Amino acid sequence: MKAILPKEPGGPDVLVMVEYPTPEPAGHELLVRVKATALNRADLLQREGKYPPPKGESPVLGLEMAGEVEKVGSAVSGWRKGDRVCALLPGGGYAEYVTIPAKMAIPIPENMSYENAAAIPEVFLTAFQALYWLGGIKSSDNVLIHAGASGVGTAAIQLVRGAGGVPFVTAGSAKKLDFCTQLGAKMAINYKAGDFLPDILEATENRGVDIILDFVGSPYWAQNIDALATDGRLIILATMGGGKVDSLDLRKILVKRLRVIGTTLRARDLEYKQQLTNDFVRNILSGFEEGTYEPVVHEILPWRQVKQAHxxxxxxxNIGKIVLQVGEES
Incomplete structure (x- = not known):
């Protein structure tokens, strides 16, 4: 089969399409013919040599895919050849075939394209985990979502609304701010125009927000802590702006009874990810069929244009996801 991986650490030009062994499904697995995959920031970091795949996993890029079941493992029930599935992956999505544990397979809604389905697993499962499993979101919670126009950000806006919460976002351009507002954000703040804290406190009558989803890290630490309400939860999903804080006042965390939670999804064990996927399928998936949720796709490109996509x-x-169509014709 054909697959895409970096020939060495570096920029987009190191990505090459190569012949790679087609995987064979174990008894509990499905072999899926990949129709589409989607980009994630982790792909860029892995390409640069900064985020290697977990031990024993494929060096091929790609943390999610959508496709058609090609072969069913001997111990699998409930799936058959030809079924349409999407799934979260530890790697291997930039390939014509991938194997997945059957319990990780998410059925694609009947009227959804492979391209849209490929934009669901990583961002919606990440946002679902952060908001529900870690953040314990409740109806009427105020939630601040940094990078609101990102893939996870656009998923989180929708999930907060679906839970009865109130989403606030930060983003870096008028176009992204407008999109987030149209998607359901109550307030969209341009982080390039100044601090977000005054706007959040004014909008919440100095109460603050109940949950913050943060991808930035140290530059936002002080404002995040001050923006949280009593019993607030700060969920750290990445540290793209830096991971070290020069000054840390633990008293604010103590007095406000705050919880600071760090998480990465890729390195979680299989049982955790299977339980998360099952919970998502039970409680959220029907929302895509009903129109409550929709994957936000910025652009769809043939996978031979992967360098352009990166x-x-x-x-x-991008606003939302960049999707690659996979296969010979692409």
């Missing part, structure tokens, strides 16, 4: 993400051009 540059697009590096330049922060």
């Amino acid at each position: 540059r697009m993400m590096e330049d922060n051009q």
